[in-house]
Amino acid sequence: MEDFEFVSPTHFVFGKDAEEKVGEKIRAAGAQRVLIHFGGKSALASGLISRVRASLSQVGIACIELGGVRPNPEIGLVREGVRLCKQEQIDWIVAVGGGSVIDSAKAIALGALSDIDSWEFYETKQAPSEVLPLAVVLTIPAAGSEASSNTVISNDELGRKTGYGHISLRPRFSFMNPELTFTLPPYQTAAGITDMYSHLLERFFDDMGSVPVTDNLSLSLMKTIRAEAPRVMADPEDYDARANIMWAGMLCHQGLAGVGRHEDWATHGLEHELSALNPQITHGAGLAVLFPSWMEYVFEENPARFIQYGREIFGLVSTGDDWSDAYNAIDATRSFFASLGMPTTLEELDVHEEDIDTMLVTLEKNRGAVFGSFKKLTINDAREIYRLVL
Numbered sequence: 368m369e370d371f372e373f374v375s376p377t378h379f380v381f382g383k384d385a386e387e388k389v390g391e392k393i394r395a396a397g398a399q400r401v402l403i404h405f406g407g408k409s410a411l412a413s414g415l416i417s418r419v420r421a422s423l424s425q426v427g428i429a430c431i432e433l434g435g436v437r438p439n440p441e442i443g444l445v446r447e448g449v450r451l452c453k454q455e456q457i458d459w460i461v462a463v464g465g466g467s468v469i470d471s472a473k474a475i476a477l478g479a480l481s482d483i484d485s486w487e488f489y490e491t492k493q494a495p496s497e498v499l500p501l502a503v504v505l506t507i508p509a510a511g512s513e514a515s516s517n518t519v520i521s522n523d524e525l526g527r528k529t530g531y532g533h534i535s536l537r538p539r540f541s542f543m544n545p546e547l548t549f550t551l552p553p554y555q556t557a558a559g560i561t562d563m564y565s566h567l568l569e570r571f572f573d574d575m576g577s578v579p580v581t582d583n584l585s586l587s588l589m590k591t592i593r594a595e596a597p598r599v600m601a602d603p604e605d606y607d608a609r610a611n612i613m614w615a616g617m618l619c620h621q622g623l624a625g626v627g628r629h630e631d632w633a634t635h636g637l638e639h640e641l642s643a644l645n646p647q648i649t650h651g652a653g654l655a656v657l658f659p660s661w662m663e664y665v666f667e668e669n670p671a672r673f674i675q676y677g678r679e680i681f682g683l684v685s686t687g688d689d690w691s692d693a694y695n696a697i698d699a700t701r702s703f704f705a706s707l708g709m710p711t712t713l714e715e716l717d718v719h720e721e722d723i724d725t726m727l728v729t730l731e732k733n734r735g736a737v738f739g740s741f742k743k744l745t746i747n748d749a750r751e752i753y754r755l756v757l
């Protein structure tokens with residue numbers, strides 16, 4: 368097991384009506400002037416924004432609002448948020464939404480108390496000296512940003528989508544009410560499930576041997592997701608299934624499932640180029656296509672790891688041939704994503720051979736010439752992984 372440090376300071380408030388406690392909790396933590404940040408329309412249409420606003424005003428917190436965060440959030444709105452925070456002397460941000468809203472809020476938190484443009488942090492990876500504290504009301508279990516120290520932002524002008532991480536960006540509070548996820552369209556539910564499951568795959572498959580305490584935690588989460596996913600797809604208002612998926616999504620990415628390991632993250636790098644190329648592409652859908660492809664390309668490095676995964680998660684019985692067993696585990700992964708309604712080819716995402724070179728240029732900028740851990744990948748390897756699923 369590798370050495371590690373792990374800090375996860377987020378205070379979770381989980382369950383029915385969790386969002387009604389936002390005001391009381393953040394007031395006690397010192398909030399006085401809040402920016403409520405949200406997405407396109409779902410949180411407004413459901414009345415959630417009104418409820419959060421009411422919870423803040425009941426305890427005397429002043430608030431302003433900035434909506435309109437799109438999926439695959441863009442730096443333009445972040446800059447507007449930073450300007451507003453400075454102008455209105457905002458001291459807390461409440462993000463109401465999914466990964467896109469939370470990541471946009473984190474980007475605003477980075478710039479609000481600084482003279483440095485938020486994008487510079489993504490570009491240079493420099494540490495911030497001070498950030499605004501953040502609370503989250505989660506509406507889609509997927510990205511895990513409700514507890515992670517990461518944020519991913521697109522810059523349309525530069526054709527880039529890139530991540531940044533710093534411990535100070537872990538939300539102070541996460542309010543998680545599974546009922547808020549009842550309204551999710553099936554495609555978003557499925558993409559979220561694919562994303563959280565992928566966060567475990569990125570950690571489980573690296574160049575380390577086994578780390579039993581971490582690996583068994585990961586495997587247990589994978590099993591839970593596999594069991595609960597068909598239940599939420601069949602009945603979007605199944606509270607218990609939604610609750611299990613919501614809490615699993617947090618656990619998949621808050622960090623515990625990777626401690627003591629190197630972790631890989633090549634597939635996330637490859638996916639971010641898809642959604643940089645076309646912001647209409649949902650992160651989880653891109654992962655559903657690319658993960659099985661990455662697996663096929665790299666499994667020879669350590670077939671035993673795939674055999675273990677296939678046995679534990681899909682109950683696969685050995686055929687006596689390691690390569691067949693590893694392949695069966697990869698096929699089972701592809702079938703799991705497909706069973707949720709996720710795509711299996713780049714064509715379904717309207718990405719074609721001629722797009723690959725464009726993606727490789729920004730991939731190299733974002734990840735360097737060699738990246739990944741399970742197998743060290745070059746830019747040419749990346750080309751082959753995209754090609755395998757055209």
Ligand code: NZQ
Pocket residue numbers: 406407408409410436437438439440464465466467468470506507508509510511512515516517518519547548549550551552555558559562620635650651
């Ligand atoms: O904008 P609205 O109208 O709210 O619609 C959203 C959006 O269209 C909708 N939605 C959310 N909650 C809903 C709802 N619709 C109905 N009912 C609800 N309760 O869902 C759509 C997708 O939302 P989004 O926030 O984009 O989803 P997700 O949480 O999957 O976030 C994706 C972003 O997170 C990044 C991804 O790259 C992508 O940009 N990631 C962030 C990570 C992190 N910060 O740690 C890690 C991840 O690997 C990922 O890269």
Ligand code: ZN
Pocket residue numbers: 510562563565566635650
């Ligand atoms: Zn992800």
